[in-house]
Every structure is written in structure tokens, then in C-alpha cells.
Amino acid sequence: xxxxxxxxxxxxxxxxxxxxxxxxxxxxxxxxxxxxxxxxxxxxxxxxxxxxxxxxxxxxxxxxxxxxxxxxxxxxxxxxxxxxxxxxxxxxxxxxxxxxxxxxxxxxxxxxxxxxxxxxxxxxxxxxxxxxxxxxxxxxxxxxxxxxxxxxxxxxxxxxxxxxxxxxxxxxxxxxxxxxxxxxxxxxxxxxxxxxxxxxxxxxxxxxxxxxxxxxxxxxxxxxxxxxxxxxxxxxxxxxxxxxxxxxxxxxxxxxxxxxxxxxxxxxxxxxxxxxxxxxxxxxxxxxxxxxxxxxxxxxxxxxxxxxxxxxxxxxxxxxx
Amino acid sequence: xxxxxxxxxxxxxxxxxxxxxxxxxxxxxxxxxxxxxxxxxxxxxxxxxxxxxxxxxxxxxxxxxxxxxxxxxxxxxxxxxxxxxxxxxxxxxxxxxxxxxxxxxxxxxxxxxxxxxxxxxxxxxxxxxxxxxxxxxxxxxxxxxxxxxxxxxxxxxxxxxxxxxxxxxxxxxxxxxxxxxxxxxxxxxxxxxxxxxxxxxxxxxxxxxxxxxxxxxxxxxxxxxxxxxxxxxxxxxxxxxxxxxxxxxxxxxxxxxxxxxxxxxxxxxxxxxxxxxxxxxxxxxxxxxxxxxxxxxxxxxxxxxxxxxxx
Numbered sequence: 001x002x003x004x005x006x007x008x009x010x011x012x013x014x015x016x017x018x019x020x021x022x023x024x025x026x027x028x029x030x031x032x033x034x035x036x037x038x039x040x041x042x043x044x045x046x047x048x049x050x051x052x053x054x055x056x057x058x059x060x061x062x063x064x065x066x067x068x069x070x071x072x073x074x075x076x077x078x079x080x081x082x083x084x085x086x087x088x089x090x091x092x093x094x095x096x097x098x099x100x101x102x103x104x105x106x107x108x109x110x111x112x113x114x115x116x117x118x119x120x121x122x123x124x125x126x127x128x129x130x131x132x133x134x135x136x137x138x139x140x141x142x143x144x145x146x147x148x149x150x151x152x153x154x155x156x157x158x159x160x161x162x163x164x165x166x167x168x169x170x171x172x173x174x175x176x177x178x179x180x181x182x183x184x185x186x187x188x189x190x191x192x193x194x195x196x197x198x199x200x201x202x203x204x205x206x207x208x209x210x211x212x213x214x215x216x217x218x219x220x221x222x223x224x225x226x227x228x229x230x231x232x233x234x235x236x237x238x239x240x241x242x243x244x245x246x247x248x249x250x251x252x253x254x255x256x257x258x259x260x261x262x263x264x265x266x267x268x269x270x271x272x273x274x275x276x277x278x279x280x281x282x283x284x285x286x287x288x289x290x291x292x293x294x295x296x297x298x299x300x301x302x303x304x305x306x307x308x309x310x311x312x313x314x315x316x317x318x319x320x321x
Numbered sequence: 322x323x324x325x326x327x328x329x330x331x332x333x334x335x336x337x338x339x340x341x342x343x344x345x346x347x348x349x350x351x352x353x354x355x356x357x358x359x360x361x362x363x364x365x366x367x368x369x370x371x372x373x374x375x376x377x378x379x380x381x382x383x384x385x386x387x388x389x390x391x392x393x394x395x396x397x398x399x400x401x402x403x404x405x406x407x408x409x410x411x412x413x414x415x416x417x418x419x420x421x422x423x424x425x426x427x428x429x430x431x432x433x434x435x436x437x438x439x440x441x442x443x444x445x446x447x448x449x450x451x452x453x454x455x456x457x458x459x460x461x462x463x464x465x466x467x468x469x470x471x472x473x474x475x476x477x478x479x480x481x482x483x484x485x486x487x488x489x490x491x492x493x494x495x496x497x498x499x500x501x502x503x504x505x506x507x508x509x510x511x512x513x514x515x516x517x518x519x520x521x522x523x524x525x526x527x528x529x530x531x532x533x534x535x536x537x538x539x540x541x542x543x544x545x546x547x548x549x550x551x552x553x554x555x556x557x558x559x560x561x562x563x564x565x566x567x568x569x570x571x572x573x574x575x576x577x578x579x580x581x582x583x584x585x586x587x588x589x590x591x592x593x594x595x596x597x598x599x600x601x602x603x604x605x606x607x608x609x610x611x612x613x614x615x616x617x618x619x620x621x622x623x624x625x626x627x628x629x630x631x632x
Contacts, residue, residue, distance in 0.1 A: 032456055035537045039452035043445050043508055044464070050505035051471040054482035061482065068485060117344060123329040125338035133618040134345045137352060140614045144568035145603050148587040149355050152596055158367045160354050174369075195348060256475040259568035263587055277569075280477045285573060290481060297478025304473050 055301075062295035069288040082295035092296070094271060095279040098186065102261075102275060103254050105190045106197070107247055113194070114201025115243060119235075121202070122209045132206070136199045143196065147263035150192050154178040154264075179265050185273050189261050196260065197253075201246040208242025209235065241319045248311055255304050276300055355607070358600035366596045381597030383407045385424050385589065385605075389416040424602055427585040431565060431606070434496055434581055438503035439560040443553060445504070446511030451541060453512070454519040455527075465516075468509045476569040487574060494575045502570055507560040514559070518552025519545065555620035562610060582606050 030038070062082055066075045086092055117135065121128050138146070153161040157174035166173030178188040212234065220230050258277040261267070267274035267282070274282075280300065284293035329337070358366050360377040389411050392400075400417065403409040411418055453461060483502065484493070492498030522545060530540040546553075572584040586602045589595065614621065 030537065032537060035541075036452040036456035036458055039448035040458065040464075043449035043468075043512060046445065046501070046505045047468060047471055047508060050483065050502060051474065051479065054479050054486065055474065057482035057485070058478060068481075113344075117341060120337040120341050123334050123337035125334040125341070128338070128341070129618070131341050131345045133615055135341075135348055136618075136621070137611055137614060138348060140562060140610050141352075141607050142566035142568065142583050142610075144566075144572075144583040145586050145606055146351075146355075148590075149600065149603055150351065152358070152599075153351055153354065157369050158371065160350070160371050163369075163371050195351070199348075252473055258475070258477060259583075263568075277475050277477050280475065281573075284477065284481050285484075290485075294478075294481055297475065297481060300475050300478060301473065304475070305470070308473060 058294045058297055061291050062298050064291045066291045067288050068284075068290040078291070082292050083299065085292070086296050086299060091271070092276075092279065095274045095276050098271075098273060099255065099257075099275045101186055102189060102193070102257065102273075103251065105187075106193045106254055107250060109190065109194045110198045110201045110250060111243060111247060114198045114246065115205045115239075117198070117202045118205035118209055121206055132203075135202065138196045139199045141196075143260035144263045146196065147192060147260040150264055151179060154188060156180075180269055182269050182272050185265055185269055189264055189273050192264060193254065193257070193260060197250060201243075201250060204242050204246040204249075205239060208239035211242075212238045241315065244311075244315045244318060248308065248315065251311070252304060252308060255300075255307075352607075352611070355600050356604050358597055359604045361597050361600075363595060363597055366600075367594075378410070379407075380410050381595075381601035383410050384595055384598040385601040386422055387411070387418045388420055388422050390419045391416050423585065424582075424589070427580055427582045428606070430496070430579055431581040431583075434499045434503065434579070435561050435564040437496070437500040438507060438564045439557050441500065441504040442507035442511045442560050443515075443557045446508055446515050446556065447546075447549070447553060449508075449512050450515035450519050451545060453516050455524070465513070468512050471505075472509050477573070480570060480573045483570075484574060494577055494579050496579045499571070499575060499579050499581070502574070503564040503567065506567075506570075507563055510563070511556050511560055514556045515549070515552060518549055518556075522548045551620065555617070558613060558617060558620070562613070565610065 063077060063079060064075050065078050065082075067073060121132055150161075153159045154177070156162055156177045159173075161178065162173040162176065165171065176184060178184050178191075216234055216238075217230060220234060225233070256277055257275050258281070261273060261275055262278050262281070265273040267278040271279075276296075277300075280293055280296050283289050283296060357375075359381045360379070361372070361375050362378050362380055365372050365375045387407070392415060394415065397412065397415060397417070403412045408418065452458060453465065458464065487493040487498050490498075492501070526544050526548070527540045530544045531537070535543065566583065567581070568583040571581045575581065575584070582602075583606075586599065586606060589599045589602050
């Protein structure tokens, strides 16, 4: 057996005890290999049952015209026709575009604000701990419940958001509706997501900034590098892997975004904020085109998996530098 | 304070402090507004300009926990004067309380499913994390990546076959079904986080115990578990918060008996546009998490970052 327990001699020596017989233990309890499998098996089993088995089932369904609300109807194999129809469906390209808009803007805003906040908090002013915690609060809360309440804040006239914007800019608060206007709705969801998830990017950036050893700055100071130069040559490059990690996590999460936006706008007005997950839910659980929706789900999974893998490769290259 | 070239100057600290506090206050506003709205009367809640100062009332909370019916003035007269403070509140609107609302039940479902799935995912996660941390498991890296990748699937896509599977097994809209589902979703986080925590416990302790004649099991629960308590506790908090907040699966797979609070709260609004009741429901649901976050802030960072950041 080649596990870590074979090198137990140093510990034994340190304790000044004698190992009577290394074989003794194997007889007393189960072997380590058996213990390892007993410990891992339930986890693997559950993940197979709730993740892999459904994934395989989804792939199977995606090749049929099955409808979950008509269990008695005959199910036909349609081959790759579902995939073909999805990739040529303008509705789906529309929601892909909405998702892209949402992703690009939430990620850029969150990186910009999150990194700035982390940079400021890292100045270690008095009480920074407490304020960090307060900033973190929104991301700990239920997106559906909070998203639902934001529809109230976004009400024309009576909503707090409209009132504050009106107060600051002089625009009449009842003259615009963030979630009712085709031009504004995509921004309404970006604002709430940024409010909610900027703290996440901030926390990871903060960990990155704190991992930079002081000695590097001290050396730069000796070389009389300006603060500006120090930021661009030390702070940013060294925090970059963390920043990229934050983007990876947020990117995956926002690609799957459902709860917050479905409560905020429900995909509307029209379908301008209909992100892919909302679109998928509509196909699967409202139109009940189960086979078609399964193919859609597979396409989304492959997309996110592919993008994430490429990104992780880039991330590893940055880390190696 | 010792002088150091890397220590920010006083002015820098001041500017940074002011900017962060301003951001924090702005970010906190919507949350304060939720809590405040819960104590407004329906007319105060929709007043223009939005009311900052108002007469607090418990109407929202009364409406949240009860279902009511409107009566004619004659019928109200027959009933006699209101007996309790909450009766008095509803009588102002010519209404009588007809029974409890569903909110209490949905809230308890959230508690039950949340704690049940947290217990299971931490229990299974600890076992698996220990094995991954201490033993040579074939294909260890692949298995760990597989566990992580289960998080990349959009919940709606997974929900289709799970919906069919649950229907077949009779698990639709049951507590057991939701507990198993949330356990599986949380397992990836729990295994990854706990492996990090257990990796940091020196192997020497167990080795000493093994030499003393402990079996693996004994060494695991008498030596490793006590030292991993902090890690287990903070992992548990994360699993609990996830299960507490989850919406997508809950809205698709539950509708009655096992429905949790997140899909239920938005339905409170109903036709009456009763925002104080919605806010009251949201407050009771969100406040425990806020308090947890503030009390346990020291242990949260690592969980938030999926164990990628060790500190």
C-alpha cells in the first residue's frame, strides 16, 4: 500500500515509541483502501445520480421530440434536428445576445468597482473590517427575494431608485420605468446584479492584494519607483490571477443567471431581458417542448464548459508568469 | 505605530475610508428600505415622495401571517368589538382574520430542507474530503474536477431530467426530494472547502494515534474531526445559505407541501399590491442571513471564494 501512512516512522521516532509490527493495524480495522472507498462512495453515488445520470438523460431526450406533459404520446427519434433548429432559431440568438450584453457589462462593472473597493480597503483604514462586512451583505441574500423587492424600488414615482435618480439628476422620477422600458430594462438587471455581486469580486481581489508581500514594495521604494509605477508593475500584475479567478466564477454564475432576473423582469418587456436560462425555462416548463429544451440545455452546458476550459488555460498561463 | 514605507499615509487612509463608507451606505439603502417598508402602512409604502419618516405599524406582519376576508358593515357589527391587537388592525379595513396564511409553513419548509440538506452534505463532504486529503485515490484530480464541474450545468437544464426522475420516483414536491437535491448541489462546495481545511491538519497527529492502536475510523473521529470543527462549521454555514436562498429548483420542483420561502414570497404581492406584507416576509427571511454574516465574518471569506483563496 502506498498511502501517506507508510512514512510514519518520523512521527513515531519523535514520540519515542516503538512500532511493534506494521502489519498489526491492518488486522485491527479495515484497510485504508477500504476506508477510502467507504468514505468517497456515497458522494460519488449521489453526484452520479443527481448530476451525471440526468446529464446523460438530457442528451438522450435531446434527440427525441418528447413532451413531458404528454406522457402517452409516441416518442420519435429526431436525431440532431433539435440542435439544428436551435442554432437557426432567431429567438435563441436574441437571448444569447441579451446574455452577452448582461455578461459583458456586469463583469466589467464588477471588476472595475470590485477592484477599486479592494484597493481602497487594503489601505487598512480604521474599521475597514466592519465596512467590508456591510458591503458583503447583498451577496449573501436570496436573489429571488431581493430581485422581487427591487421591482418595488424601480417603480416610477413611488420607487426609491427612481426618486434618488430623479433627485440627483433633476429628471422627473415618474418619467421613466427601469423595468418597463425596452431601452432601460437591460440596464436595470445589470445594476441589480452589480449591486449584488460586486462584493464577491472585491473579496477575491482583497485576498489577492493581501497576498503581495510588503518586501516587494520596499524594494521598489528603494529603487525610487513612483506610486503610479508601483501600481502598474507590482500591484496589478500580482493581483491579476485573483482578478481572473473572480471573473471566471462570476462569468459561470452569470451565464446561468436565472433567479434574480426572472423575478426582476421575467424576461420582459417583450423579450429584451430574456437570458438563456429564462428562455430555456420557457421552452421546457411552459411550452413543454422537453426534447427541444434538452438540446438547448446541452448546448448551453457545452458553451459554458468550453469557454471555462479555454479561460482556465489562459489563467494558468498568467499564474505561471 | 512603527514606520514603514508600505504603510499608507494618513490622508490616503482618510480618503479610502470615506469612499468605502459612501459605497457601503449606498449599497445598504435597498436593504434598509426592505426592513422599513415592512413597518409601513400600505398607503405610506406607496407615498410620493417616498417616506423616510413614518408611523410604524405591524399591519404588514399581520397581513403576512393571516388570510383575511372582507365583511359588510352589518356583519362586522354583529361580531362585536375586536378582541386582539391584530384583530383591531384588520378591522380598520373592514376585514376579519379567517386563518393563518401559508407563510409560516413555507418558512418552516425552508428551515427543514435547509438544515436537512446541510447536515447531509457536510456529513458526506467531510468523509469524502478526508479520503481525498489522506489517501491515494485513483484518478484523484479527475474526480475532484468532476465534482467541481457539476456546478457548471445551468440549473434549469438539470431540472428537466430531475423533474422527470422525481415524477417517476414520487419525489416531486416532497421534503426528501428537495433535501437530496440540495445535498447533491452542495456536495461539490462542501468537498472542495473541507479538503482544504483537512489538508491543513498535520498528518502526524493521526499517525501518532494509529501507532497507539487506533483504527482509521477512530483516528478520524477522535483526532481529525475535533480539529476540523471550525472548517466544518463554516462549510455548514455556506451550504445552509445556499439551500436557504435557492430558487430555480424550488420553483420548478415544488408547488405545495414542500415549497420553500423564496418561490413563495414573491407571490404574496397578489392582487392587492401589499408591499408591506412582501417586505415583512422578505425581512424575516433575509434577516437571519444578515445577522449570520455579521457575526461570522471572520470565517466567511474562504467559503465565498470556493476555497480558492486560503486565508
